[in-house]
Amino acid sequence: MPKLYFKYGAMASSKTAQALMVKFNYEEKRYHVGLMKPSIDNRDGTTVVKSRIGLQDEGILIEKDMNIYDWYLKNRYDVLIIDEAQFLSAKQIDQLKDIAIEFVPVLCFGLKTDFQTHMFEGSKRLFEIADSLTEIKSVCTCGKKAEVNARICNGKIVREGEQVLLGGNESYIGLCYECWKKDRIGITQAPEQK
Secondary structure, eight states: OOOEEEEEOSTTSOHHHHHHHHHHHHHHTTOOEEEEEETTOOTTOSSEEEOTTSOEEEOEEEOTTOOHHHHHHHSOOSEEEESSGGGSOHHHHHHHHHHHHHTOOEEEEEOSBOTTSOBOHHHHHHHHHOSEEEEOOOBOTTSSBOOEEEEEETTEEEOOSOSOOOOSTTTEEEEOHHHHHTTOOSOOSOOOOO
16 A cells, blocks of 8 residues: 655754665666656755755756645656655645545655744644655754754854745754754764764
């Protein structure tokens, strides 16, 4: 039975790279894969889905008011992979759930929270209705698990502003909650040796 999956992590946890690897894996087995991303993510060209490690592929844009369920009925795929799912509306997440119930697996990748540690609308709805939640872990500069997407400007953590500000390593860094709370961006201690 198909499911709705949400694989989430902090900035630089390889979410997009994993989405592209999953797409490759399905295609190797001759599945017809729909790779999608919200149109608000225009960093790498209109339809390009690109990871920081250089993997990229052409995707399909999800417009803000798009009914994904109706779109799917006209554009059948064996599996859907959604990058940057946090930017979708709750209604669009409900549509993806319906697709997963009735037709095919839907794998969503994205952030759980914004730079102020508040959930995005799409992420919140995914936490409420996804069949499977998987954290993609990454590391803070101090060695603990990164869980906060700290927004950076001029070498300092920013705590005010619009929820959405597109950017990569120049604008965000994944930190543990303690480092974020104490405004520690750089390495403050060496990770424990095992």
